[in-house]
Amino acid sequence: MATVEPRGLxxxxxxxxxxxxxxxxxxxxxxxxxxxMLHMELLRSPVAHAKIxxxxxxxxxxxxxxxxxxxGELMAQHNLAWMPTLSGDxxxxxxxxxxxxQGQEVAAVVAESAYIARDALELIDxxxxxxxxxxxxxxxxxxxxxxxxxxxxxxxxNHIYDWxxxxxxxxDRAFTDADKVVSLDTFYPRCxxxxxxxxxxxxxxxxxxxxxxxxxTSQAPHAHRTLFAIVAGLPEHQIRIVSPDIGGGFxxxxxxxxxxxxxxxxxxxxxxxxxxxxxRFGNLISTGFARDYHMHGELAVKDGRMTGLRASLLxxxxxxxxxxxxxxxxxxxxxxxxxxxxxxxxxxxAVGAYTNKAPGGVAYRCSFRVTEASYLIERLVQxxxxxxxxxxxxxxxxNFIKPEQFPYTSATGFEYDSGDYGxxxxxxxxxxxxxxxxxxxxxxxxxxxxxGIGVASFTEVVGAGPGKIYDIAGLRMFDSAxxxxxxxxxxxxxxxxxxxxxGHETTYGQIVAEELGIPAEHVLVEEGxxxxxxxxxxxxxxxxxxxxxxxxxxxxxxxxxKARTIxxxxxxxxxxxxxxxxxxxxxxGSPDKSKTIQDCAFAAYTNLPDGLxxxxxxVTYYDPPNMTFPFGTYAAVVEIDRGxxxxxxxxxxxxxxxxxxxNPMIVEGQITxxxxxxxxxxxxxxxxxxDDGNCIGSSFMDYLLPTSWETPKFEMHETVTPSPHHxxxxxxxxxxxxxxxxxxxxxxxxDALAHAGVRNLEMPVTPAxxxxxxxxxxxxE
Amino acid sequence: MSMATTVRDxxxxxxxxxxxxxxxxxxxxxxxxxxxxxxxxxxxLTGTHIGCDTTSCGACTVLVDGVPTKSCTMFTVQAEGRAxxxxxxxxxxxxxxxxxxxxxxxxxxxxxFCTPGMMLTSVALLAENPSPTEEEIxxxxxxxxxxxxxxxxxxxxxxxAAAALxxxxx
Numbered sequence: 001m002a003t004v005e006p007r008g009l010x011x012x013x014x015x016x017x018x019x020x021x022x023x024x025x026x027x028x029x030x031x032x033x034x035x036x037m038l039h040m041e042l043l044r045s046p047v048a049h050a051k052i053x054x055x056x057x058x059x060x061x062x063x064x065x066x067x068x069x070x071x072g073e074l075m076a077q078h079n080l081a082w083m084p085t086l087s088g089d090x091x092x093x094x095x096x097x098x099x100x101x102q103g104q105e106v107a108a109v110v111a112e113s114a115y116i117a118r119d120a121l122e123l124i125d126x127x128x129x130x131x132x133x134x135x136x137x138x139x140x141x142x143x144x145x146x147x148x149x150x151x152x153x154x155x156x157x158n159h160i161y162d163w164x165x166x167x168x169x170x171x172d173r174a175f176t177d178a179d180k181v182v183s184l185d186t187f188y189p190r191c192x193x194x195x196x197x198x199x200x201x202x203x204x205x206x207x208x209x210x211x212x213x214x215x216x217t218s219q220a221p222h223a224h225r226t227l228f229a230i231v232a233g234l235p236e237h238q239i240r241i242v243s244p245d246i247g248g249g250f251x252x253x254x255x256x257x258x259x260x261x262x263x264x265x266x267x268x269x270x271x272x273x274x275x276x277x278x279x280r281f282g283n284l285i286s287t288g289f290a291r292d293y294h295m296h297g298e299l300a301v302k303d304g305r306m307t308g309l310r311a312s313l314l315x316x317x318x319x320x321x322x323x324x325x326x327x328x329x330x331x332x333x334x335x336x337x338x339x340x341x342x343x344x345x346x347x348x349x350a351v352g353a354y355t356n357k358a359p360g361g362v363a364y365r366c367s368f369r370v371t372e373a374s375y376l377i378e379r380l381v382q383x384x385x386x387x388x389x390x391x392x393x394x395x396x397x398x399n400f401i402k403p404e405q406f407p408y409t410s411a412t413g414f415e416y417d418s419g420d421y422g423x424x425x426x427x428x429x430x431x432x433x434x435x436x437x438x439x440x441x442x443x444x445x446x447x448x449x450x451x452g453i454g455v456a457s458f459t460e461v462v463g464a465g466p467g468k469i470y471d472i473a474g475l476r477m478f479d480s481a482x483x484x485x486x487x488x489x490x491x492x493x494x495x496x497x498x499x500x501x502x503g504h505e506t507t508y509g510q511i512v513a514e515e516l517g518i519p520a521e522h523v524l525v526e527e528g529x530x531x532x533x534x535x536x537x538x539x540x541x542x543x544x545x546x547x548x549x550x551x552x553x554x555x556x557x558x559x560x561x562k563a564r565t566i567x568x569x570x571x572x573x574x575x576x577x578x579x580x581x582x583x584x585x586x587x588x589g590s591p592d593k594s595k596t597i598q599d600c601a602f603a604a605y606t607n608l609p610d611g612l613x614x615x616x617x618x619v620t621y622y623d624p625p626n627m628t629f630p631f632g633t634y635a636a637v638v639e640i641d642r643g644x645x646x647x648x649x650x651x652x653x654x655x656x657x658x659x660x661x662x663n664p665m666i667v668e669g670q671i672t673x674x675x676x677x678x679x680x681x682x683x684x685x686x687x688x689x690x691d692d693g694n695c696i697g698s699s700f701m702d703y704l705l706p707t708s709w710e711t712p713k714f715e716m717h718e719t720v721t722p723s724p725h726h727x728x729x730x731x732x733x734x735x736x737x738x739x740x741x742x743x744x745x746x747x748x749x750x751d752a753l754a755h756a757g758v759r760n761l762e763m764p765v766t767p768a769x770x771x772x773x774x775x776x777x778x779x780x781e
Numbered sequence: 782m783s784m785a786t787t788v789r790d791x792x793x794x795x796x797x798x799x800x801x802x803x804x805x806x807x808x809x810x811x812x813x814x815x816x817x818x819x820x821x822x823x824x825x826l827t828g829t830h831i832g833c834d835t836t837s838c839g840a841c842t843v844l845v846d847g848v849p850t851k852s853c854t855m856f857t858v859q860a861e862g863r864a865x866x867x868x869x870x871x872x873x874x875x876x877x878x879x880x881x882x883x884x885x886x887x888x889x890x891x892x893x894f895c896t897p898g899m900m901l902t903s904v905a906l907l908a909e910n911p912s913p914t915e916e917e918i919x920x921x922x923x924x925x926x927x928x929x930x931x932x933x934x935x936x937x938x939x940x941x942a943a944a945a946l947x948x949x950x951x
Contacts, residue, residue, distance in 0.1 A: 023881070196838060196840055196894040247893070248894060280833040501929045669931075699834070700833045707925070708922045
C-alpha cells in the first residue's frame with residue numbers, strides 16, 4: 001500500500017530532483033571524468049572574414065602533453081570538415097578555405113590537460129588574408145557585397161531565402177479600405193540565451209567495440225544521435241548520446257556545434273575519451289544566438305477595428321543558415337503575428353541573408369520567432385492606439401478574438417485551440433488598478449515625473465507539433481513516453497524530452513499520479529540517454545508538457561485499462577462493474593471490494609487472468625493533433641529618471657493562462673524566470689558588432705545579465721482555459737514570459753514619453769537611448 | 782597577419798596546504814592552477830561550477846575563511862593556509878543546512894547550476910546579518926547570476942533559512 005498521498009495535477013509538489021543539486025551532486029557534463037581522458041580546446045578566428053593562407057601546427061604539436069592538433073584539413077580527410085545545419089545548409093566544422101565570423105572554429109588541440117591544450121593554442125600559427133566584413137543584412141544584400149558563402153556552388157550573393165505566408169491581395173485591399181494605417185520599423189537585436197552552463201561534451205569512442213558514447217549538453221539527444229549518424233557516417237546503434245544534468249538551455253543547446261563533432265572525431269582517431277568544455281567567450285561568440293531581426297510592420301484600422309496586418313522581415317542569419325526551426329517555416333512561426341486579435345487579413349514576407357556573424361538563429365526561450373511576432377504586434381497595437389487617440393486598453397479589448405470564436409482560424413492559417421483574452425487582460429488591469437494609475441500618471445506628469453504604463457496581451461503557439469506539418473531536419477515532431485510499473489507498484493517513466501531545470505522529474509511524475517494514483521515520489525523519471533529512453537525530439541519550444549506530457553497521460557491510461565482487466569480478475573467481477581477512483585478500482589455498489597493500482601501491478605507479474613500477457617508496461621508516441629496556444633497579459637509600470645535616462649520597473653503584473661497547471665509552484669518559477677529574461681532582453685542583453693565584425697558582447701563584462709539587484713519584483717495571477725485537444729488540458733508555459741514581456745516593458749517606457757510624441761525606442765532600451773529621446777523632446781533634466 | 786606568441790613557463794609548482802570542508806589537504810600544484818580547478822579536478826569536488834571566466838557570474842563561489850570568493854579568479858596557491866567551504870561542506874551527513882532546506886522549500890533552484898554559489902553567498906550573508914531585509918538579500922546576492930528563477934524564490938529561500946536559523950538559536 002502506498003503511504004505517500006498521490007498528488008496529481010494542481011499540487012505544488014516540492015521538486016524531487018532537488019536533493020542532488022542542493023548537495024553539489026548534480027552531474028553536469030563537465031563533472032564527468034573518464035579514465036585516460038584527454039582535453040580539447042578550440043582555436044577561434046580573431047577576425048570576421050578572411051582567407052586562411054596557411055596553418056602551421058608544428059610548434060603546437062611539439063609541446064609536451066599535446067596528443068593531437070586537429071585542423072580542417074585533417075577533418076576533410078574524414079569528410080568531416082563540413083556538417084549539415086538544422087536548416088538544411090552546411091556549416092564549417094573547422095575552417096579550411098576561409099573564416100566567416102569572428103570566433104569561428106579554426107583548429108583544435110587535444111592534450112593531457114586543458115591547461116596544456118590552451119598553451120598549445122597559442123603556438124598554432126595561422127596566416128589570414130583579411131577580407132571586408134559584412135555586418136548587416138542590408139549590407140549583405142547590397143550590390144557588390146563580398147560573397148560570404150563562396151564555398152557553395154551557384155551562390156553568387158548573400159541571399160538565403162524568400163518566404164511568405166498569408167493572402168497578399170486581400171491584405172492589400174484591407175489597407176486600401178483602411179481609414180488609418182500605422183507603421184513601425186523596429187529591430188529585435190541579436191541576443192544570446194547564455195545558460196549559466198556553457199556547452200560541452202565528453203566523447204568516448206571505444207576502440208574495442210566501436211561504440212561512441214557522447215555525454216553532451218543536449219536539449220534533443222535523440223535527434224542529435226540521428227544527426228551524428230548522418231554527419232559522421234557512424235552506424236546509429238553504435239552511437240549513444242547521454243544528456244546528463246543540464247545547467248540551463250533556453251534554446252542554446254538545440255544545435256550541434258563543431259566542438260562536439262571534433263571531440264568525437266578526435267576520440268575516434270586517438271582511441272581515448274576526449275572532453276571539450278566551451279568557455280564563456282566561446283559560448284557567446286560562436287553558439288546559437290537569437291533574433292537579429294529587422295521588422296517592418298503595418299496595421300490597417302477601420303472604424304476602430306484592425307482589418308489587416310503586413311510584416312516584412314529581414315533576417316540576419318550569420319555565416320551559416322543554422323536556424324533551429326521546423327523545416328518548412330523559414331521565418332519560424334512568426335506568422336502567429338496577428339496575436340490575440342481578430343485581424344481578418346495578414347501577409348508576412350521574409351528575406352534571409354548571410355553576414356559575417358556567428359550562425360545560430362535559435363529560439364531563446366521561445367517557440368521559433370514567436371517572440372519577434374509578439375513584440376511586433378504588441379508594439380504596433382500601442383502605436384495605433386496613440387495615433388487613433390484611444391486608450392490602448394480599450395483598443396485591445398475592442399479587437400480581441402472573442403471566446404465564442406474558438407477554435408479560431410487566423411489569417412495566416414493557425415487554428416487557435418482556446419482562449420479568453422479579455423478575461424486575462426481585464427484581470428491584469430484590475431490587479432494593476434489601471435484606471436487609477438492612468439490618473440496618477442497624469443498627476444505625476446504635472447509634477448514633472450515620467451511614469452509609463454505598458455501592456456502586452458500575447459498569444460503564443462507552442463507544442464510542436466503535428467508531425468505532418470512540423471519536422472526538424474526531416475524528423476517529425478512527435479514525442480514519447482514509456483511507463484513500466486514494477487511488481488511492487490513503483491514505476492519508471494522514460495521520455496524523449498530532456499529537462500534543463502524545468503522540473504520534469506516532478507511534473508511528469510505528477511501526471512502519473514493523476515492518471516494512476518501512483519505518487520510522483522514512486523516514479524523515477526529518466527530522460528536524456530538514447531540507449532534507454534524512447535525516441536523523441538527533445539525539450540524546447542515549450543513542447544515537453546504539450547507533447548511528452550500528453551504521451552505520459554496516454555500511456556498511463558493504456559496501463560490503467562490493462563489494470564482494469566486484472567482488477568476484474570482479482571475481484572471476480574465484470575470489468576463493466578468496476579469504477580475507477582484515483583488509485584483503485586471499486587466494485588460498483590460494494591465500495592469495500594476494491595483493488596489498488598499497486599495490487600493490480602503485483603498481479604500483473606504474479607496472478608494473471610488466462611490469456612493476458614504478463615507485465616504492466618508500455619510505450620507510446622504522441623503526435624499532437626494541433627499546437628497549443630498559451631496566452632496572457634503582462635502590464636508594466638515604469639518611471640524614467642529625467643536626469644539620467646534610467647528607467648525602473650515599479651510594478652509588473654502578469655496574468656498567465658497556460659491551460660491546466662500541473663504544479664503551480666513550478667509554473668510560477670517558469671514565469672518569474674521568463675519575466676526576468678524578458679526584462680534582460682528589453683533592458684540590457686545585446687550581442688553587437690563593430691564595422692569590422694568584431695563581436696561586442698562576448699563576455700559577461702559586455703553581455704549584461706540582470707542580477708537580483710536589477711530584476712523587478714513580479715505579481716503573478718492566472719486564468720485557466722484548458723486546451724481542448726490535450727489529454728488533460730495543459731498548454732505549456734516555459735516561454736510565455738520571455739515571449740510576452742519585452743513588449744510590455746518597452747511599451748511602458750515609450751508610454752512615459754508618448755505625450756511628447758515618442759513612438760519607439762529600440763531594444764535594449766538603455767539609459768543612453770532614453771536620455772537621447774529625453775533630449776530630443778525637451779524632457780531631459 | 783600572423784598570430785604567434787611564446788609559450789609560458791608552466792613548470793613552476795608549489796606545495797599548498799588548505800583546509801577544505803574541515804579536512805586538511807596538502808598537494809603539489811602548478812602555481813597557475815586556479816582554485817576552482819583544484820577543487821573540481823584535484824579534489825573531485827564538482828559541486829563548484831564554472832559559468833564564466835571573468836568573475837561575473839558567481840557559479841564558482843566558495844567561502845575562503847568565511848568570505849564568498851570567486852574561485853575561478855583565485856590561484857590555488859593564494860589559498861595557502863586558508864579554510865575553504867564548498868557546497869559539499871554544507872550538509873552534516875543526512876542533515877541539510879538551513880540554506881539547503883530553504884532553497885528546496887521555496888523552489889529556489891531550477892537547473893541547479895548557480896545554486897551552490899548562491900547558497901554559499903547566502904550563508905556568508907546570514908553569518909554577518911542574521912535577519913536581512915529583502916533589499917539586503919538582493920544586494921548581497923548581486924554578484925551571483927541565476928538564469929532560471931528570476932531570483933524571487935532565491936530571496937524567499939534566504940528568508941526561509943534566516944527564520945529557521947533564528948528559531949534554532951533561540
